Structure formats: C-alpha cells, structure tokens
Amino acid sequence: MDPATVPHPSERRSPPTSIAHDTLAERLGLRRASELLGTAPPTVTPARRTHDRLPLTPDVSALLPPSGVNGFLAVNPRQPGATSLLWRLLAGPTTAEIWCGLLDMPELHPNAAAAAGVNLDHLARITTSTDTPVSSVVANAAGILVEGLGVLVLPSSVLTPTQSRRLAHRARRRGCLVVLWGSRQRAVTDVVWNIHTAQWFGLRPNDNRVSGSGLLRGCRLSVTASVRNGDRYSGDVWPYGSQEVT
Numbered sequence: 001m002d003p004a005t006v007p008h009p010s011e012r013r014s015p016p017t018s019i020a021h022d023t024l025a026e027r028l029g030l031r032r033a034s035e036l037l038g039t040a041p042p043t044v045t046p047a048r049r050t051h052d053r054l055p056l057t058p059d060v061s062a063l064l065p066p067s068g069v070n071g072f073l074a075v076n077p078r079q080p081g082a083t084s085l086l087w088r089l090l091a092g093p094t095t096a097e098i099w100c101g102l103l104d105m106p107e108l109h110p111n112a113a114a115a116a117g118v119n120l121d122h123l124a125r126i127t128t129s130t131d132t133p134v135s136s137v138v139a140n141a142a143g144i145l146v147e148g149l150g151v152l153v154l155p156s157s158v159l160t161p162t163q164s165r166r167l168a169h170r171a172r173r174r175g176c177l178v179v180l181w182g183s184r185q186r187a188v189t190d191v192v193w194n195i196h197t198a199q200w201f202g203l204r205p206n207d208n209r210v211s212g213s214g215l216l217r218g219c220r221l222s223v224t225a226s227v228r229n230g231d232r233y234s235g236d237v238w239p240y241g242s243q244e245v246t
Contacts (some may be wrong), residue, residue: 001006013014020043022202023106024225026152030179031162048231051202054068054092054093054098054150054151054177055092055093055095055096055098056089056092056093057088057092058093059088059236059238060089060092060237061235061236062233062235063191063193063223063225063233063234063235063237064191064225064226064233065191065231065233069177069190069191070171070172070174070175070176070177071168071171071177071178071188071189071190072164072168072171072178072180072188072189072190072191073173073177073179073180073189073190073191073192073193074156074179074182074183074189074191074192074193075179075180075181075182075193076182076183076194076195077181077182078183079194079195079198080179080195080198080213081195081198081219081221081239082195083108083112084112084116084194084198084207084219084221084232084239084240085118085223085237085239086108086114086153086181087113087117087118087180087223087239088117088237088239089112089151089179090118090123090151090153091116091117091118091119091239092138093122093150093151094118094119094120094121094122094123094147095117095118095119097119097121097122098122098150098151099120099123099148099149099150100122100123100124100149100150100151100152101123101124101125101145101149101151101153102124102125102126102153102154102155102236103126103128103138103141103142103145103152103153103154104126104127104128104129104133104155104158105125105153105154105155105181106125106127106139106233110123111124115196115240116239116240123236124149126141126145128141133155135158135159135160135163136163138154138158138159139159139160139163139167140164142154142159142167143166143167143170144176145150146167146170146174146176146178147174149176149220150176150177151176151177151178152171152176152177152179153177153178153179153181154178154179154180154181155181155182156178156180156181156183156184157183157184161185161187161188163190164187165188168188188229189228190227191225191227191228192225192226193223193224193225194223194224194225194226195221195222195223196222196223196224197220197221197222198219198220198221198222199219199220199221200216200219201216201217201218201219201220202216202217202218202220216240218238218240219238219239219240220236220237220238221236221238221239222235222236222238223235223237
C-alpha cells in the first residue's frame with residue numbers, strides 16, 4: 001500500500017454508532033426480531049432525547065432521574081402490565097435506531113412489542129442455550145452485549161450477586177441500561193419500577209372472571225420509580241394508545 005494513502009491517526013474516525021451496533025450483531029449472529037415476525041415495524045412518533053444516551057418517550061423519562069440511569073433497572077414481571085411497560089421503555093431507543101436486546105427471554109414475543117411501537121429492526125433476541133441458562137454463560141454474553149447495546153433485558157434470577165456487580169460496573173462504564181426482569185439482585189439495582197394499577201380499555205367484564213372479552217383499545221399503567229438514593233418518581237404510562245381512550 002502506498003504510504004501516502006494511509007490516513008494520519010488524527011484523521012481517522014470511529015464508525016457511527018449504528019454501524020458499530022450492526023457489526024456487533026453480525027459478529028454474534030443475531031437476528032432482528034422483525035425477521036422472526038415477518039412484518040415491518042409501525043411508524044411511530046420519534047422519541048424525545050431526554051437523557052445522555054437513550055432517547056425516551058416523555059412518560060418513561062418521567063420515571064427516571066433527570067440525569068438518566070446507566071446501570072440496572074428492575075421490573076417485576078409478576079405485576080400486571082409489566083411486559084407492556086417494558087415495551088414502552090424499548091419503543092424510544094429502538095425508534096431512534098439504537099439496538100436493544102432480550103437475552104434468554106423466550107416468553108416475550110415481538111408481536112406485542114410491535115403493537116407498543118417498538119422498532120423490531122433494532123430489537124435482537126439472543127438465546128445462550130436451549131436448556132436451562134447457565135449463569136456463567138449468561139454473564140459472559142451480557143458482558144459482551146452491553147458493549148454495543150443501548151438497553152439489555154435479562155432475567156434477574158440467572159446471575160449471581162458477584163456477576164451482577166461486575167455487569168453493573170461494566171454497564172455504567174459503557175453507558176448501557178440493563179433491565180433486570182425479576183425481583184432478585186436488588187442490592188445492585190439503581191432504579192426499581194413498581195406498577196400500582198393497570199387499567200385496560202375496551203374489555204367487557206365477564207361474570208366470575210378476572211379478565212374480559214372485547215377489543216383492546218388502550219392501557220394505562222400507574223407506575224412508581226424508587227431510586228437508590230431515596231428519590232421517588234411517579235406517573236402514568238400509556239403503552240398502546242392515546243390518553244383520550246375512554
């Protein structure tokens with residue numbers, strides 16, 4: 001190679017974030033969730049950039065400290081509406097073409113994510129094993145993924161306390177938000193979301209049944225966020241529709 005064609009180190013530029021994320025996905029052999037679903041994601045209103053790294057929808061942003069959070073956010077999947085709240089969180093960054101990932105979360109289907117406005121072209125589903133996940137394998141995979149993802153979601157029950165502390169340190173250093181899906185590892189969690197009420201619009205009540213039938217038109221979740229430093233935030237989240245639904 002002609003030395004004259006080699007750029008000086010000061011003139012070299014790092015690849016754009018989107019290219020870096022695509023390269024990481026190719027290295028790991030990831031498939032976009034839209035490839036599994038077979039349809040393109042819906043057009044949604046672009047999210048407002050409210051934190052240093054992640055563009056978030058205004059209702060989700062109100063449930064985090066003004067300075068944002070790079071580290072662990074805990075969501076209890078047993079609370080009604082937890083999955084809908086997770087999709088609302090991912091709608092902002094994926095719409096802005098920031099890669100997000102679900103690690104060993106086979107029970108979460110991309111159909112529901114698309115209905116909440118998640119851009120499936122930037123949602124990766126990663127499985128470490130066909131059997132019961134091994135904590136060391138999951139920890140190693142998570143450590144690699146936080147290097148290139150904006151948000152990583154994984155079960156809180158898989159990691160040991162030591163693995164959680166190491167992953168939290170790495171996520172904060174790399175600017176990645178890790179969502180712990182479950183109630184374990186709270187000692188290293190920066191923010192905990194609790195859903196107090198979940199109201200669904202469009203369902204007709206059935207006698208002697210908890211759920212109903214009908215056409216679902218919207219959902220309102222009343223959420224409280226508890227921050228490690230003692231601060232608390234609360235607000236309503238509408239994952240699937242307008243606040244004008246009655």
